[in-house]
């Protein structure tokens with residue numbers, strides 16, 4: 001089997017759970033597996049409410065509805081982020097305001113975010129890139145000072161901790177993705193985790209096609225009807241079965257990822273040190289999630305040469321996000337607060353190595369040998 005860049009782990013009970021979901025006949029949304037997965041996440045994250053949805057992008061879109069963004073509103077979005085972050089704001093007719101990132105972590109520059117706040121700002125959004133904690137406490141302080149909503153993208157950081165708390169605890173709304181490359185996956189899927197109880201009812205309604213169907217299912221109303229904006233964000237219970245089985249194996253998945261991450265780090269640390277290459281920072285005092293393993297090359301020329309060098313040795317690697325502030329849609333729907341120079345530089349220097357729970361010792365040896373045979377100088 002060739003070395004894969006990413007490859008979903010199959011949980012011990014996953015096949016059986018999928019079969020049972022299909023055989024049960026309850027393949028539509030919010031069946032027993034989806035409800036069980038929501039319960040697991042609620043307990044794990046100590047959340048007020050967890051809405052399992054169809055993707056991380058849909059979680060962002062749902063958050064935009066729940067937060068009631070509209071024309072004239074501004075929402076702070078890191079320049080180095082996945083497109084859904086800008087898209088979900090633009091879909092509400094609001095304006096994403098792009099703010100540059102920390103040159104070493106790719107996470108939001110908190111000082112710039114504070115300076116970007118205007119009377120029209122409604123929310124700060126940010127991601128814990130690669131599962132490494134952004135400065136969540138500082139972001140929460142800025143938001144509280146200006147009465148802003150905090151939307152945290154935890155698509156890379158499920159299971160990570162910051163200052164002893166699960167990442168995401170300080171934000172009002174938190175996005176998760178369970179797309180196939182994520183630590184926990186069900187093909188395509190996601191969750192909107194609600195920490196602020198003020199948003200629970202709106203989340204239930206917006207997720208259920210703008211209806212009060214959840215209240216109907218709990219016997220609180222006689223029939224359900226259209227009450228607000230929303231869409232259908234419910235995944236099938238077959239996906240719920242995959243998700244539930246994966247969540248049950250979360251510790252195993254994390255152990256395998258952390259072990260692979262540690263071996264890669266140990267294997268290339270000396271080469272990186274001697275070559276002027278920066279290995280991703282794990283975040284002092286916080287537990288990252290081994291979602292990605294990346295290095296920063298000195299410049300784009302060597303980024304490309306490194307990717308070619310690895311490919312020639314059978315090691316797939318990749319760059320990552322293209323900065324939002326210079327993307328066509330970013331320029332059309334948003335505005336830049338600053339130059340975004342660090343986002344641009346980060347994107348042109350990053351190379352991601354294979355990282356998943358199925359990496360073997362042989363895979364890791366091949367990656368380490370291939371990486372350390374690259375001569376960075378000149």
Ligand SMILES: Cc1ncc(COP(=O)(O)O)c(C=O)c1O
Pocket residue numbers: 054055056057058082084127153155156176177178179188189190
């Ligand atoms: C940081 C981040 N946010 C959001 C998403 C979107 O998630 P999905 O693919 O489930 O829509 C991704 C997808 O890779 C991501 O990396």
